[in-house]
Amino acid sequence: MGNRLSKIYTRTGDDGTTGLGDGQRVAKDHERVEAYGAVDELNSSIGVLxxxxxxxxxxxxxxxxIQHELFDLGGELCIPGSRAIKAPQVERLEQELDEFNQPLPPLKDFILPGxxxxxxxxxxxxxxxxxxxRRVWTLITMETSSPTPPENVNSEAARYLNRLSDLLFVIARVLARHEHGSEVLWRHDRKR
Structure with missing residues (x-):
């Protein structure tokens, strides 16, 4: 195992910068920091669930x-040029999505979150x-349009997050039935 954190605060970020995994310092609102920060928030949201x-x-x-893979993905995004997420992980999400979705009734209407x-x-x-x-795509777009050579952000990372959001939608449907037996449908014909 790598270094253990014995001191949590370092004060090195008090100037509005943060360190990436390769040692370079960037602004705390840099596209790369936004990307791995959003992945960290996602991991925390799954932790709540x-x-x-x-x-x-x-x-x-x-x-x-998925939490383990999101931690790997955050590390990948924190270290320019690294790769942790690969096509087999995306394919596994697709298989899990199909398995959770198979017993569900087809959707005929939009459902409300809840x-x-x-x-x-x-x-x-x-x-x-x-x-x-979206943050990963912002980073990919920024990297590919940069005047300096791109760091080749892993497009599998974006594919993984896309499939994961689809999987979470299906799992939400499963959980709605597990908790209450039904979903809340959006009523498009209601009086406004």
Missing amino acids: LAYPSLPAAVSSCLTE GGPMAAACHVARTTARRAE
């Missing part, structure tokens, strides 16, 4: 593995995954 004691075992197992505390927490994680994906 995992804290529910009545979370189904299959969901808990799936999300625990359906119970666990389902609502899963929707928060889903929207956080979408934001993390």
Whole structure:
């Protein structure tokens, strides 16, 4: 194992910069910091969901593995040029998505985020995954349009986050049924 943190504060960020994994200092609002920060928020949102004691075992197992991969992804984004997320991980998310989705009824209407505390927490994680994906795409776009050679941000990272947000949507549907038996449908024909 690497260095242990014995002192949590360093004061090195008091000037508005932070250190990347390769040692370079960048502004705290740099696109790379925004990307791995959003991934960290996503991981924390999933942690909230995992804290529910009545979370189904299959969901808990799936999300625990995802937390580990998100930690790897945060490290990848923190170290320019590194790669931690690969195509097989994206494919595994697709398989899990298909397995969770198979018993669900087809969607005919949009659903509202909610359906119970666990389902609502899963929707928060889903929207956080979408934001993390947008931040990674911002970083990819910035890197490829930069006058200096791009650091080749791993496009598998963006694919992973895209599939993860889809998986979290399906898991929210599963959890809504687990908690209350149904979802809240958006009523497009209501009086406004």
